[in-house]
Amino acid sequence: MATAYDIAMEQAEIKQDGGAPVVAVENLQKAFETQKVLNGMSLSVSRGETLAVLGRSGTGKSVLLRLIIGLDQPDSGSIRINGQEIVGLALDGMGEIRKKMGFLFQQAALYDSLTIAQNVAFPLERHRGEMSRSERGDRVEQLLAEVGMEGDLDKMPSDISGGMKKRVGLARALALEPEILLLDEPTAGLDPISSGEIDDLILKLQRERQMASIVVTHDLHSARTIANRLALLDQGNVVIAGSFEDLERSEIKFVKEFLK
Amino acid sequence: MTRVARLGAFIFVTLAVLAAGVFIVGSKQYLFSSTYQVKAQFDNVAGLAAGANVQVGGVISGTVHSIALPDKPGDKITVLVDLDKSTHAIVKEDSVATIETEGLLGNQYLAISFGTNGQPDVKNGETIQSQPPIVMGDLIKKASVILDSSQQTMQNANLASEHIASVTAKIDSGQGTVGALVNDKQLYNNVQQTTTTLQATMVQAQAGVTDFQENMEALKHNFILSGYFKKRGYEDSGDLTANRIGGLPQGAPLKAFTFTAKQLFDTRDSAKLKNEKSLDAGGAYLAGNKFGFAVVVVSTGMEGDDQKDLVLTQARAMVVREYLVNNFGFDDSQLKTLGMGKQTGANLDADWGSIQILIFPAGTAMPPDQPAPPKNSSITDAAQPAQVTTAGTQKP
Amino acid sequence: MASVFCFGSGVCTGFLEWFGNLGIFFWQVLKAVVTPPYEWRELIRQMDEVGSKSLPLVALAGAAVGVVLSMETRESMTRFGAKSLLPSAIVFAVIQEMGPIITGLVVSGRVGAGIGAELASMKVTEQIDAIEASAINPYRLLAATRILACILMLPLLTVAADAGGLLMGWVAQTLAEPISLHHFINTGFSGATLRDFLPPTFKTAVFGLIIGLVACFQGMRTRGGAEGVGRAATNSVVLASLFVILADVVLVKLILVVFH
Numbered sequence: 001m002a003t004a005y006d007i008a009m010e011q012a013e014i015k016q017d018g019g020a021p022v023v024a025v026e027n028l029q030k031a032f033e034t035q036k037v038l039n040g041m042s043l044s045v046s047r048g049e050t051l052a053v054l055g056r057s058g059t060g061k062s063v064l065l066r067l068i069i070g071l072d073q074p075d076s077g078s079i080r081i082n083g084q085e086i087v088g089l090a091l092d093g094m095g096e097i098r099k100k101m102g103f104l105f106q107q108a109a110l111y112d113s114l115t116i117a118q119n120v121a122f123p124l125e126r127h128r129g130e131m132s133r134s135e136r137g138d139r140v141e142q143l144l145a146e147v148g149m150e151g152d153l154d155k156m157p158s159d160i161s162g163g164m165k166k167r168v169g170l171a172r173a174l175a176l177e178p179e180i181l182l183l184d185e186p187t188a189g190l191d192p193i194s195s196g197e198i199d200d201l202i203l204k205l206q207r208e209r210q211m212a213s214i215v216v217t218h219d220l221h222s223a224r225t226i227a228n229r230l231a232l233l234d235q236g237n238v239v240i241a242g243s244f245e246d247l248e249r250s251e252i253k254f255v256k257e258f259l260k
Numbered sequence: 261m262t263r264v265a266r267l268g269a270f271i272f273v274t275l276a277v278l279a280a281g282v283f284i285v286g287s288k289q290y291l292f293s294s295t296y297q298v299k300a301q302f303d304n305v306a307g308l309a310a311g312a313n314v315q316v317g318g319v320i321s322g323t324v325h326s327i328a329l330p331d332k333p334g335d336k337i338t339v340l341v342d343l344d345k346s347t348h349a350i351v352k353e354d355s356v357a358t359i360e361t362e363g364l365l366g367n368q369y370l371a372i373s374f375g376t377n378g379q380p381d382v383k384n385g386e387t388i389q390s391q392p393p394i395v396m397g398d399l400i401k402k403a404s405v406i407l408d409s410s411q412q413t414m415q416n417a418n419l420a421s422e423h424i425a426s427v428t429a430k431i432d433s434g435q436g437t438v439g440a441l442v443n444d445k446q447l448y449n450n451v452q453q454t455t456t457t458l459q460a461t462m463v464q465a466q467a468g469v470t471d472f473q474e475n476m477e478a479l480k481h482n483f484i485l486s487g488y489f490k491k492r493g494y495e496d497s498g499d500l501t502a503n504r505i506g507g508l509p510q511g512a513p514l515k516a517f518t519f520t521a522k523q524l525f526d527t528r529d530s531a532k533l534k535n536e537k538s539l540d541a542g543g544a545y546l547a548g549n550k551f552g553f554a555v556v557v558v559s560t561g562m563e564g565d566d567q568k569d570l571v572l573t574q575a576r577a578m579v580v581r582e583y584l585v586n587n588f589g590f591d592d593s594q595l596k597t598l599g600m601g602k603q604t605g606a607n608l609d610a611d612w613g614s615i616q617i618l619i620f621p622a623g624t625a626m627p628p629d630q631p632a633p634p635k636n637s638s639i640t641d642a643a644q645p646a647q648v649t650t651a652g653t654q655k656p
Numbered sequence: 657m658a659s660v661f662c663f664g665s666g667v668c669t670g671f672l673e674w675f676g677n678l679g680i681f682f683w684q685v686l687k688a689v690v691t692p693p694y695e696w697r698e699l700i701r702q703m704d705e706v707g708s709k710s711l712p713l714v715a716l717a718g719a720a721v722g723v724v725l726s727m728e729t730r731e732s733m734t735r736f737g738a739k740s741l742l743p744s745a746i747v748f749a750v751i752q753e754m755g756p757i758i759t760g761l762v763v764s765g766r767v768g769a770g771i772g773a774e775l776a777s778m779k780v781t782e783q784i785d786a787i788e789a790s791a792i793n794p795y796r797l798l799a800a801t802r803i804l805a806c807i808l809m810l811p812l813l814t815v816a817a818d819a820g821g822l823l824m825g826w827v828a829q830t831l832a833e834p835i836s837l838h839h840f841i842n843t844g845f846s847g848a849t850l851r852d853f854l855p856p857t858f859k860t861a862v863f864g865l866i867i868g869l870v871a872c873f874q875g876m877r878t879r880g881g882a883e884g885v886g887r888a889a890t891n892s893v894v895l896a897s898l899f900v901i902l903a904d905v906v907l908v909k910l911i912l913v914v915f916h
Contacts (some may be wrong), residue, residue, distance in 0.1 A: 069789050091684075091793060092691075098791035109786035111778075123790045126693070172790075263704045270708040274812035277819050278857070281751075284841065287847050311849045367847070 007125035021046045022180060022212035023068060023127075028077035030063055037063050038074070039236030048210040050202075052223035054258065057259070061216040062106070064233075065182045068214070069103055070094040081180070099127055099179045102173030102211075106188055108165035110157035116168050117153040120144060123175045143171040147201060163194040170201065174209075181205075181213040187222045199225045220259070232258060288323075295310065299387040300357035300370070303335035306393040308359050314341050315360075315545055316372045321347045331651040338387075341370060351377035353386070356430040359393035368393075423516045435560060441644070481523035482651040494531055499618060500574045505555060505596040505625045516544040520552055521560065524580070529564065531575035536583050542617040543588035546595070553594040556580045559603035560613035573613065574599030582613060596626075607615040677852045681795075681873045682843060685803060698801040706767050706802070707809035711816055715761045718817030719824040721754045727830035740843070747844035750821035752856045757904055760863040763806070764896040768871045771802050772892025775875025776885040784876060795909070799876065803868030809863035814857050833844035855911040862907060863900045870896045 005187060018184075030038040036143035037060030045051045047237045053061050068079060068088055079086050081097050091099045094250040110119050112120035120140045125130060131139070157165060173181065186202065199222050206213060206226070217223050223230055224244050231241040234254045240247055247255055261270070287293070305327060314322035322343035329337055343351065353376020360371045372388070382388060431438055479485050494500075519538060526532045548555060556572040558580070577597035585592040603613075728745030729745045775798060778784050787794045826840045873891040876889040 015837075022848075066785075071785050091788070091795075095791045099791060101789070103789040105782045105784070107781055109782040111786070123792075124664060124789075126792055160715055252753055266701055266708045267704040269706075270711055271812060272813045278815045279814075281815070281853065282850065284845050285850050285853055288845060288848065311851075313847070359773075434746060642834070 001193065005260045009202055017191055019201060022082055023079040023214065024083075025064070025068065026078040028064070028067060028079070029075045030060065030072070030077075031068065031075060032063075033071075037076075038067075040077070041233065041236060041238050042226075043231050045180075045212045045214055047212050048206075049229065050213040050215060050227045051212060052227035053222065053233060054218065054223055054230055055110055056220055056258075060236060061233060062216075064182050065103070065216055066213065068089050069098065069101055069182060074220040082132065088105070097145060100178050101182060102167045102176070103179035104166065104173050104181075104183045104186060106184045108157075108169035109160075110165055110168055110172075112157045113143045115154050115156060116149065116160070117141075117142065119157065119168060120172045120175055122172065127176055139175070144168070146174070147171045163190050163198065166190070166198060168202070170205070177209075179211055181209075181211045183213065183217075185217055186215060187219045195219065195222060198222075202226050224233055232259075278390040284405060293338065295322065295373065296345060296348065296382075296384040298343055298351065298357075298372075298382055299343045300339045300341065300358065300372075300390040301387060302390055303336055303392055305337055305339060306359050306555050308339065308370060312367065312568075313369040313647075314343060314372060315369055316343070316351060316402075317346045317369075317374055326624055326636075339370065341372075345374075347369060348381060351382050352376065353383065353388065354379045354383055355388050355390055357390040481539040490532070493529060494575050494579055497571075500571065500578055502543075502599050502600075503578070503595065504574065506596055508555065508557065508598065509616075509620055509624050509627050510583050511620065511624050514549075515545060515619045517545070519615045521558075521576070521615060522611045523612035524615055525576065525612065529568070529572060531572060533579050533583060536587075539617075540587075543584045546584060546590045546613050546617075547588040549623060550649060551594070552624040553596060553618045553626055554583075554617060554619040555596045555598050557598045557600060557616045557618060558613065559600035561610075562602055562603075562604065567618070570599055570601035575600055576613075578617060580617070585616075670863060676875050678869070678878070681799075681876075682869060684795045685799045685869070685872070688793050689800045689804065691796075694796050695801050698797055699804060702805035703809055705770070707804045707812060710763055711764055711807070711835040714759050714762050714813045715816045715820040717758050718750075718755055718820035721758050721817075721824065722750055722821030722825035723828045725749055725754060725821070728826040730829065731834060743826075743840045743844035744846065745827040745849070746829070747822060748852070750825060751818050751853050751907075754773050755818040755821055756856050756860050756863070757846070757901070759817045759860055760867075760900040760904065761811065761897055762775060762817075763810060763813060763863070764867050764900055765893050767806060767893040768867050768896040769889045770786045771871035771889055772870070772875045773885055775799075775909045776878035776888035779813070779876055779878045780881055794876070797871040800870075802872055803865060804862035806868035807861045808864070810860040811858050812866075814860045818857070831850055851915045855915050859904075859907040859911065862903055866899045866903055870899060877887075 023045040025044065026042045027040045028038045028042070029040055030036075031173065041052075043051065044108060053064060055061050063072065067074050068081075070089065070091075074087060077087065081100075084097065110116075111122065114122065117137075120143050121136055124136050124139060128131070130137070141150060141153070144153065147170050149167050149171065151162060152160060152164070152168075156170070160168070170186075171201070183202070186198050190198065203226055205211075210252050215223065215227060227244075229242060230244060230247055231253055232239045232247065239252055240241075240250050240255050247259060250256070307325060308327065309324050310324050312324045314324060318323070322341055323338040324494045325342045327339050328339060331486045339357070341357075351372055355375040357484075358371050358373075359368055361368055377380075502603055517539075519527075523538060524533060524535055526534055556577040558577040560569045564568075568654060574597065577599050581592075581595055581597050662672060687830070726742075726746055729749070730739070730742055732737050733742050764860075776780045784794050784798065787797060809875060822844070826835070826837055829835055829840065830837075871885075874895070876894045878884040880887075
């Protein structure tokens with residue numbers, strides 16, 4: 001029987017337009033204290049593709065994202081971004097790679113001493129030094145408009161709701177026009193309507209930008225809406241990866257349980 | 261105020277305060293004024309430290325830059341000093357450096373004396389003379405020696421005062437003569453009484469003397485005793501010097517009448533006048549002529565007692581004068597007597613002496629009176645003061 | 657290995673690990689300080705936080721110390737018949753020891769707690785991760801700027817504390833027995849050398865290093881939500897104060913050896 005990895009690779013090869021996967025994760029192992037969170041998992045994501053990573057809460061889904069962006073190091077395994085191995089890279093080495101990534105944190109992680117506009121301008125100031133002040137200002141406005149927060153430029157993060165924070169977080173993540181978008185539980189803590197709004201936004205952005213996106217979520221409905229492929233994690237391993245229909249058709253007990 | 265402005269103000273103000281502090285400290289270290297350097301060498305610096313003050317004439321004018329120990333024993337310690345340029349004119353080659361202490365136990369500092377005018381200036385880096393410092397330890401050693409000897413003195417003084425104390429104690433308790441004196445009340449009373457008695461006696465004695473004088477006077481006139489007085493030629497010794505003068509005046513006399521004692525007197529040792537008439541010629545002259553003053557000058561030969569002969573001459577002069585005064589009319593204050601006592605002379609002895617009446621012209625200076633020559637003490641002397649006043653009124 | 661060294665004592669092992677991690681942290685900061693891009697704007701902001709904003713408290717503390725010193729020293733000096741030495745005693749005590757240590761402890765409290773809490777709350781809300789994910793070195797942006805600000809501002813704050821102490825020392829003195837400020841300064845500073853006053857003032861730069869380093873380390877390593885933030889703040893103050901005092905002992909000795 002083909003492993004999940006094989007299936008995923010097949011899918012990736014079909015989907016991509018003539019290149020290696022943008023993100024290729026192979027055989028990752030990661031343990032915290034005594035708990036083994038990742039146990040040899042592998043997956044890949046291509047350009048224009050949105051991969052949803054599902055699993056039970058607290059099973060290391062977020063850890064995966066952190067490993068990909070280099071905030072943590074795996075115990076073993078390989079992570080390749082555009083073919084470049086990033087495992088073992090020091091902070092400074094990761095710099096260029098990170099500039100190509102956008103990360104939306106679970107709580108948006110906005111800088112609470114800065115305004116909304118300043119938050120979004122943050123990466124621009126440091127990595128787009130060639131832009132003039134006014135150019136930057138325009139760009140910020142543009143980004144905030146895309147996420148529907150154009151009227152709240154001078155508000156502080158503490159003044160806005162959870163959903164609004166996530167929108168601003170998204171705007172900030174997109175500031176540098178990343179190739180890769182990593183989303184950690186984008187609809188967590190949101191009511192169904194707000195969740196739907198966020199889902200729509202993500203879809204729209206993906207259509208426009210064709211990024212390689214990895215969305216970690218436990219929200220099946222959301223995953224179904226925004227993702228091309230889904231991967232289900234259990235016991236630190238990918239149990240199944242494929243379209244939603246593939247998951248529905250699966251006979252694996254865990255998948256059946258999860259889909260209920 | 262913007263953040264940056266506030267930060268700028270904070271940094272500026274604190275740096276300014278820091279700079280002020282540095283300046284204050286630095287100026288005391290003469291970092292900012294031009295200085296020149298001088299060396300002084302010592303065997304012992306008695307705790308002087310680098311950075312200590314240097315005083316020139318008592319004014320703080322520099323600091324000790326460094327103190328360098330010598331290379332080998334026997335060499336001196338070199339003290340290098342920064343002096344303010346303003347002292348250049350007063351610190352000369354003959355200035356002397358000493359190490360002093362502020363107060364008794366204070367910090368050490370270096371004192372440099374003024375040089376003398378005309379001496380050459382000290383050049384930068386030159387060495388000046390120095391005097392060794394007083395090391396507190398030596399002072400204390402000396403002091404302890406003094407203390408030891410004064411301790412001994414104290415002990416002696418103690419003993420002495422103990423002795424005095426015991427004596428005083430004895431006096432207090434009436435022992436010994438002084439004790440008796442001090443303590444015996446009876447003795448005190450006795451002394452009191454004695455004094456009172458003495459006073460009474462004195463009064464009595466005085467009365468007695470007056471009384472005695474009067475008795476004597478009476479006796480003189482008593483027929484039994486009057487012979488003595490007659491023989492003598494005069495009664496009152498008090499008159500002897502009443503009209504005498506101290507000596508012969510300057511200048512020659514107008515006239516001189518000379519007689520021998522044999523001519524005028526009874527015996528060799530008496531003043532009883534005889535042949536008074538021979539004196540008349542003199543008397544007549546005195547009465548009839550103008551003169552300054554006249555002196556009856558009498559002298560004896562060398563025989564006999566000095567004192568007695570002196571008295572004799574005085575007596576004889578007195579007697580002659582009295583005859584003249586009583587028998588001739590002239591101002592008797594102008595007639596003086598002069599008893600010469602013993603005189604040498606060819607015929608004096610044979611003639612028992614001489615008597616002269618010398619008359620001097622007007623204007624001749626009268627020699628001053630002489631104090632009475634010392635006589636053998638006799639009752640007549642004691643009686644003299646009382647008699648002078650009575651003699652004037654008495655007539656034989 | 658640490659447990660072997662410590663005979664298995666948990667506290668001891670923990671302590672050694674803490675020190676080891678601190679060393680690693682310090683090394684990261686050091687690397688960040690010397691490499692560009694330099695975070696000038698953030699440095700200015702931190703210098704204002706640490707310096708200008710601590711000024712009132714530090715100056716007040718210095719003034720209070722000055723008054724107390726003046727009153728107490730007057731008492732003892734009179735007893736020893738050395739009342740004329742009072743200005744000197746105050747000046748030397750304030751500038752050589754009281755000014756530096758009071759500044760060190762006051763800043764340990766205010767800035768130590770401030771930095772510890774701020775960075776800890778940033779950590780628990782993933783803001784520090786967000787910074788890193790934005791290809792910006794958090795050691796450079798957050799830690800280096802704060803530590804550098806502490807190092808630079810402490811000597812200046814000490815000058816302020818000294819000034820406050822001397823001024824109020826004079827006031828207390830003059831209230832008891834009138835003496836002009838000019839005379840007070842003159843006699844107070846007589847016999848002083850720069851070697852007496854500059855080293856104690858600049859040793860506070862070491863205090864600054866300690867405060868900044870300990871507070872940033874504690875803050876950026878926090879785990880556990882609000883409680884973690886509180887703990888981080890407390891630990892920062894306690895450890896910074898402790899190390900400041902210990903460092904003072906060493907530094908005073910060092911100054912005596914080197915400068916006298």
